[in-house]
Amino acid sequence: MLIYLIFDVEDLVHSDSDDIPRDIGTMLADDGVVATMCVVGEKARLWEQRGRRDVLAAVAQHDVCLHTDRHSVHPTVSEYLADKDWADGVAEIVRQEGQGARDLARILGQYPSSWGTSGNSWGPQVPAGTRLVGIPSNVYTHVKAGDTGACWFAGQLCYSDYVGLPGGEDAYCDDEAFERGLPALLAEIERARQNGVGCIGLFGGHPTRLRYRVFWDALNYNRGQNTTPTDYQFAPRREDDAYRLGLRNLRRMVAAVRELPEVRILSVRALNQRVPPDHTAISWDELGKLASDASQSAVISTDDSTASPAQLLDLLGRAFLTAAIGSTRPKCLLPRLVLGPVSQPPLLDQSLVVNATQLLSMCEALVRHIDATQHLPVSLEVDGVQIGPGPFLRSLTRAYPHVLEGTLTPTSIEPGPQEPDVAESLAQEGIYKMLPEWTPHTPDLKLEKLALHMRLQCWSLKPALLI
Numbered sequence: 224m225l226i227y228l229i230f231d232v233e234d235l236v237h238s239d240s241d242d243i244p245r246d247i248g249t250m251l252a253d254d255g256v257v258a259t260m261c262v263v264g265e266k267a268r269l270w271e272q273r274g275r276r277d278v279l280a281a282v283a284q285h286d287v288c289l290h291t292d293r294h295s296v297h298p299t300v301s302e303y304l305a306d307k308d309w310a311d312g313v314a315e316i317v318r319q320e321g322q323g324a325r326d327l328a329r330i331l332g333q334y335p336s337s338w339g340t341s342g343n344s345w346g347p348q349v350p351a352g353t354r355l356v357g358i359p360s361n362v363y364t365h366v367k368a369g370d371t372g373a374c375w376f377a378g379q380l381c382y383s384d385y386v387g388l389p390g391g392e393d394a395y396c397d398d399e400a401f402e403r404g405l406p407a408l409l410a411e412i413e414r415a416r417q418n419g420v421g422c423i424g425l426f427g428g429h430p431t432r433l434r435y436r437v438f439w440d441a442l443n444y445n446r447g448q449n450t451t452p453t454d455y456q457f458a459p460r461r462e463d464d465a466y467r468l469g470l471r472n473l474r475r476m477v478a479a480v481r482e483l484p485e486v487r488i489l490s491v492r493a494l495n496q497r498v499p500p501d502h503t504a505i506s507w508d509e510l511g512k513l514a515s516d517a518s519q520s521a522v523i524s525t526d527d528s529t530a531s532p533a534q535l536l537d538l539l540g541r542a543f544l545t546a547a548i549g550s551t552r553p554k555c556l557l558p559r560l561v562l563g564p565v566s567q568p569p570l571l572d573q574s575l576v577v578n579a580t581q582l583l584s585m586c587e588a589l590v591r592h593i594d595a596t597q598h599l600p601v602s603l604e605v606d607g608v609q610i611g612p613g614p615f616l617r618s619l620t621r622a623y624p625h626v627l628e629g630t631l632t633p634t635s636i637e638p639g640p641q642e643p644d645v646a647e648s649l650a651q652e653g654i655y656k657m658l659p660e661w662t663p664h665t666p667d668l669k670l671e672k673l674a675l676h677m678r679l680q681c682w683s684l685k686p687a688l689l690i
């Protein structure tokens with residue numbers, strides 16, 4: 224099992240917290256461990272302004288991930304996405320987080336290997352926007368598919384699962400709590416390995432919390448409040464002995480995890496290299512198998528790593544058009560990037576029958592829309608009826624064997640599942656439950672648009688394979 228060791232370097236309030244990632248970075252490098260330092264863009268800019276070359280040099284021995292550009296400073300990520308439609312939200316991610324990525328590259332000499340959610344401040348446009356600024360993955364994402372520990376969502380490679388020492392940083396600084404927590408952590412990692420998980424994060428902690436007993440943002444950025452630097456509230460600080468104990472126990476934890484059987488610690492940058500790009504060729508037979516599985520399933524599933532539901536619909540549309548021309552077929556088809564629809568598709572309330580010509584013109588409209596926008600259409604019109612992608616996918620999966628044989632007959636399009644089966648639960652868990660749990664979020668954070676786009680983008684969700 225592959226384990227990425229990751230730290231959230233984020234304290235914008237206590238200037239002496241700068242020393243802590245330096246100490247951790249040096250200690251782990253001495254042990255030959257490459258961790259992933261998830262650094263806030265503003266934190267790196269503060270190091271630069273303060274001339275902290277020692278910190279920059281120690282951190283740059285490790286992999287660097289962008290822990291958002293400004294973390295808990297309002298508006299946070301969920302707050303600035305809350306009122307946005309899809310395209311505006313993606314553009315805002317590109318604008319705000321792109322700045323953070325460029326600053327990390329300039330200051331630390333590495334373009335970030337990943338983008339890591341700050342607290343629970345996430346939105347479905349994050350993966351798409353960070354992909355556009357050239358960041359190859361996301362960590363701590365609110366989406367999940369399959370059991371590898373990695374998935375594709377909105378065209379981005381996403382890692383969601385991670386474990387950490389029970390009791391967190393307070394337990395590092397307390398021998399008794401540490402001795403209790405370490406075996407529990409090791410057992411949890413072992414369970415994941417036995418369950419066949421391909422990769423998992425090991426959350427090393429927030430460096431600042433080895434020194435400060437309370438989160439910097441809980442005191443200064445809680446519930447939508449912004450505090451100016453002259454009014455900062457400072458947290459209670461641990462003595463040097465407790466701090467040194469925390470570092471020692473962190474080192475012991477990493478050593479203990481390294482000794483586990485069949486476990487390898489690597490950086491997120493190295494892990495990204497273990498995931499093949501998302502466009503493996505698919506043969507006509509394989510597509511037939513996917514279509515047959517989908518036609519027999521009562522739900523729209525996101526469990527197949529070959530194609531997301533959106534990619535399957537696109538592949539079928541293109542296959543229908545190619546087969547209908549009747550000329551020589553290519554040996555295989557290439558899945559491509561296809562995002563979910565940008566707004567809620569209409570509900571189909573009664574079935575209708577379309578002839579072969581109508582079905583093929585719907586396929587043509589589908590493929591043309593994806594060519595132009597990289598999104599599934601919200602609906603396709605036939606005989607004055609708007610058909611959403613759910614019912615259309617089902618009718619194509621059923622008609623696939625006939626189009627291959629050149630015997631396309633009138634096909635029925637029926638009411639049925641409108642969205643992938645995980646859409647509802649991911650929106651409930653990843654938006655309605657998790658976002659309000661993060662106390663810096665403003666209490667009047669609107670969740671409806673975030674939840675809608677979360678559901679719609681489940682069309683682009685599928686497990687990612689590791690090699």
Ligand SMILES: [Zn+2]
Pocket residue numbers: 231233290294340341342
């Ligand atoms: Zn954080």
